[in-house]
Amino acid sequence: QVQLVESGGGLVQAGGSLRLSCTASTRIFGSSAMGWFRQAPGKEREFVAAITWNGGTTSYSSSVQGRFTITRDNAQNTMYLQMNSLKSEDTAVYYCAANWIYSEFQTSHTMDHWGKGTLVTVSS
DSSP: OOEEEOOOEEEEEOOOOEEEEESSSSSGGSSSSEEEEETTSOOOOOEEEEEESOOOOOEOOOTTTTTTEEEGGGGGTTTEEEEOOOOGGOEEEEEEEEETTTTHHOOOOOEEEOOOOOOEEEEO
C-alpha cells in the first residue's frame, strides 16, 4: 500500500517562505505524477501544483503561479513545494497526492493516493 507523508508545514509571517516535502513509501513514486492540493477552513479542496513522473512538466494554479515551485527527487521518493512570498490567503491544510494520469490533477479531485496533510498558517 502506498503511503504519502507530508512535512514542513508551520506558522510563518506574510512574505515569508516554507518548503513542504512529501515522501512516498514505495517505489510507485517514480512512475506517478505527483501534486499538491490545499483546503482552507470553510472552503473546498483546490489544486495547487502538479509535476509529471520525470519532472519534465509542471503546472500551477493561477493563485500560486510565480510564487510556488514544485520539484521532485525520484531517487529519494520525495516531492517538494517551495512556497515564497506567502500570503494570508495561502493558509490551509496542504495535501500531497499521487496519480497515474497527470492531467487529472487539474480536472479531478479523485487521486489514486492521498497524504494526510500538513497545516500551513500565514500570519498577516
